[in-house]
Amino acid sequence: MIQRSTTLRVRFAIWTGGLLCVTLLLFSGFVYWQTAQGLSESLDTGLQASALQITASLSGEQVNIEDGQITLDEHLSDPTLLAQLQTQGLTIRVLDRTGAIRQAVGAYQHAPVDPVSLRARSGTPVWHTQILPDRTAVRVYTVPVYEHSQSVGLIQIIQSLEPVVETLQQLQTAFVIGIPALTVLTGLASYWLAAQALQPITNIIRTAQQISATDLHARITLPPTDDEVGRLAATFNSMLARLEDAFRRERQFTADASHELRTPVAAMEAIITVTRERPRSVTEYTQALDDLLVQTRRLRSLIDDLLQLTRSETRYRSTHTPVNLSLLLEDVTETMRPLAEERGLVIVTEISPNLVVVGDSDSLIRLWLNVLDNAIKYTPRGTITLRAFRTGDQVTVTVTDSGIGIAPEHLPFIFERFYRVDPARSGNGNGLGLAIAREIVRLHHGTITVTSELGHGTTFTVNLPTDLG
Structure with a gap:
């Protein structure tokens, strides 16, 4: 079984070459048909013109009609005229009503009379292609000749189709050689272009494998x-x-x-x-x-x-559901107030009414418990202020304490898991409270930041969108 090619560049080359081959085949078929039609029409036009020229001379001296029989004048056998006919490849024949050849000039004067041509006796010129015994194809145009409105015979103009056949064969040979050659060249070019275009992909694959x-x-x-x-x-x-x-x-x-x-x-x-x-x-x-x-x-x-x-x-x-953050913050504050009072701290709240966000109420409760617990734990004395208000399409909550503050070099790391600020902040915590707070805020598509001055307290600011869209 032939294994199917899985290389993208090979498939691209095959598809490109195949599409080009199909396109060229259709185009060459159309060109071949148009060329054959044009050559045939040109040949027929020439035969018809020659026939009209001869029939127009019936009243002249070159055609004799006696006793219902038609003959051409003997001077049509003149060598000059014969040479001209030979050059044009034409044969002129005069037939009587029975189809017998009365007179003929040209290379095909002895060709058999095809019964199809005798249909012209009905008054309508007849076109047909005839294959001679030597397998030569000729085009025959037969027109009737009248005397006193009576058909007295037929005139045939015959010309070989060999030039047409040779031209079509040359065209066919060009197609047979050119289409496969162009297809192969296009396939090779497509493969090279695909290889150049996909080289970065190959680099990506190699990097991924490493x-x-x-x-x-x-x-x-x-x-x-x-x-x-x-x-x-x-x-x-x-x-x-x-x-x-x-x-x-x-x-x-x-x-x-x-x-x-x-x-x-x-x-x-x-x-x-x-x-x-x-x-x-x-x-x-x-x-x-x-x-x-x-x-x-x-x-x-x-x-x-x-x-x-x-x-x-x-x-x-x-x-995630709509959560009334105003009520939630009031409840969390009341929960933490006894712990703050036990340490001699005062919790002050400034919460705007009807602040609603979309999220998980249990997670939001855990968020504010952790932030307030952190403020209480590291505020020896003084107050903790919680403010909540709307800013545009967000709700902003700040928790400010008057505690010991955080040194600037520790601020970038306080939301990391298990991070503790030594020595003052190495108390009973496990270093996960603020990490959990940051994760909850992130899942609510919000932000949490901190500002602090050593010895003057810390402020945590949380911004939560009112609508996650």
Whole structure:
């Protein structure tokens, strides 16, 4: 079985050559037909003109009609006239009403009389093509001759079709040789052009084959162009950059998650090991259990946060609905107010009514809980102010605290997973709260930014679109 060609350049060459071949065949057929028609009409016109010239001379001295019989004058056998007829390839014959040849001049004077030509006795000239015994094709034009409105005979003008046949054969030979040659040349040219055009694709394939999950540094190097291939290469390089960054972040996340999960587990193991070394009092056992409970809660919080990061996108896509953000922020603020008052903080709210966004209410609650919890955790004293208002087709929410602030070198990284600002921000958190907040905002097609001045507090600003379109 012949294996089907899968190379794009081969298929392109075959299709181009095939289409050209079909086009040339149709065109050559049309040209051949038109040429044959033109040559035939030209031949017939010449025969008809010769016949008219002869019949017009019936009243002259060159034609004699006696006793109902027609003969040509003897001087038609003049050598000069014969030479002229020979040059033109014409044969003139005079037939009586029975079809017998009365007189003939020319190369085909002895050709058999075709019965078809005798139909001219009815008064209508007859055209027909006749094949002679030597396989020569001739064109015959037969016209009737009248005397006193009575048909007295026929005049035939005969001319060979050999020039027409030779011309058509030469044309056919040109087509037979030219069409395959042009088809092959076009196919080769198409293959070369396709190879040149697809060379960047080959480079892309080679680059893709070099890429693995552990090595995403390879890039496509092509001259900068604004065509489809250039844009494909740029898109591919951009995709590789995103993949490389995603793999880097996932590897970092895996390493950080392993470290964070190991810490409470190691603490729990140490507590149990120390407690089992010798008998303890009830107070000591109670203290050990309390310590285990603290580590267990920390481990559960960490696991919940990790699950939140992995499930947030799926949950958001399946539950996005209109959410009254004004009411939601009021509820979240009231939930966090006791925790703030316990630390001696005051929460101030300035929320415009009827602020509606499209999203997942549970995710939005988690977003504001994390932001407010972060503000409470790192504000030793003072106030926390939450403002919400509409700005164009967005809702803007700001949370400003009067806490310890963040140094400028840490601001670009505070939304990274497990990132902590040391030493002041190395408290009880696991470093995932703001990362979760950023992910929730991203899934709502919004933005979250932070501004801070060390020792003068921090402001988080969240912009959410009112309609996702």
